[in-house]
Amino acid sequence: MTPEAAPTPLQPVNASLCEQHGVRLLVKRLDLVHPSISGNKWYKLKYNLIEAERSGYKTLLSFGGAYSNHIHALAAAGEAYGFNTIGVIRGEEHSPLNPTLQFAVDHGMRLHYLSRSDYRDKNDANVLASLRERFGDFYLIPEGGSNALAVKGCAEISHDLLHELDSDDFTVAGACGTGGTLAGLIAGLQGRGRVLGVAALKGADFLYDDVRALLNQANVADPGNWRIELDYHCGGYAKTTPELFEFIEGFERDYGIVLEPVYTGKLMRALFDLIAKGAFSPGHTIVALHSGGLQGRAGFGL
Numbered sequence: 001m002t003p004e005a006a007p008t009p010l011q012p013v014n015a016s017l018c019e020q021h022g023v024r025l026l027v028k029r030l031d032l033v034h035p036s037i038s039g040n041k042w043y044k045l046k047y048n049l050i051e052a053e054r055s056g057y058k059t060l061l062s063f064g065g066a067y068s069n070h071i072h073a074l075a076a077a078g079e080a081y082g083f084n085t086i087g088v089i090r091g092e093e094h095s096p097l098n099p100t101l102q103f104a105v106d107h108g109m110r111l112h113y114l115s116r117s118d119y120r121d122k123n124d125a126n127v128l129a130s131l132r133e134r135f136g137d138f139y140l141i142p143e144g145g146s147n148a149l150a151v152k153g154c155a156e157i158s159h160d161l162l163h164e165l166d167s168d169d170f171t172v173a174g175a176c177g178t179g180g181t182l183a184g185l186i187a188g189l190q191g192r193g194r195v196l197g198v199a200a201l202k203g204a205d206f207l208y209d210d211v212r213a214l215l216n217q218a219n220v221a222d223p224g225n226w227r228i229e230l231d232y233h234c235g236g237y238a239k240t241t242p243e244l245f246e247f248i249e250g251f252e253r254d255y256g257i258v259l260e261p262v263y264t265g266k267l268m269r270a271l272f273d274l275i276a277k278g279a280f281s282p283g284h285t286i287v288a289l290h291s292g293g294l295q296g297r298a299g300f301g302l
């Protein structure tokens with residue numbers, strides 16, 4: 001029952017900026033891995049779906065905001081692989097549903113809303129107990145899908161890249177929300193190359209501890225070849241600036257790759273800025289993960 005993966009090519013971005021600085025920029029097109037289980041979420045869910053089935057669970061439950069790519073992917077995965085899904089959503093219900101939640105419902109997900117304060121306590125035993133009382137037993141997937149099995153799935157992105165790249169003089173760069181994808185990239189590279197996270201949230205120093213904790217949960221020794229840029233969040237999670245939208249439009253026009261403003265737009269803008277500042281030495285290869293999430297564009301009127 002392993003989810004079927006489509007090819008995820010490494011696509012060169014022939015920007016004059018890269019030529020000026022002697023670096024090669026490649027985009028790993030994880031957005032193409034599956035039509036509705038998008039990008040990194042496919043890898044994060046893969047071993048969780050296998051484990052849920054192996055342990056005999058019929059229902060998957062997880063948490064997310066109203067525009068969550070994870071909730072969207074979980075609904076699609078549940079439908080495709082025969083699980084009931086429950087999405088526990090932060091905040092109040094709004095009608096009509098936004099496109100993300102409408103998609104989730106159309107693909108069989110039951111939605112349950114938690115006030116912002118209850119949502120903050122979502123991992124407390126009493127909140128989980130009341131969810132079990134209401135919905136029966138379920139396989140619990142944390143917010144954003146990040147756990148040891150997500151790390152194992154995302155490590156496969158790195159295994160792919162090690163086959164595709166011809167030297168270790170490279171950096172794999174990815175946008176960070178919870179850090180689960182970054183932890184998987186680090187785990188899969190086994191100390192080769194370097195990993196660069198770009199935080200999509202403000203004040204995200206906590207990501208260092210969270211990534212280390214996820215590596216630990218996945219029994220992976222930290223090779224230390226990674227860091228996180230904390231200053232490219234454009235004001236905070238899902239916050240945008242006119243300049244960010246301009247960058248995204250220009251990137252699509254010039255290189256034919258569509259981005260979204262929550263993660264991949266911020267990642268790519270950060271990489272262009274870092275390249276312009278000479279942060280990568282000549283001959284270096286930068287692999288930018290296109291982690292998908294394009295469904296979220298609708299929420300920005302894109």
Ligand SMILES: *Cc1c(COP(=O)(O)O)cnc(C)c1O
Pocket residue numbers: 039040041069070144146175176177178179180181182263264291292293294
């Ligand atoms: C969820 C998501 C991320 C963040 O992944 P984490 O593992 O939570 O850090 C990055 N990009 C996109 C498009 C996402 O949907």
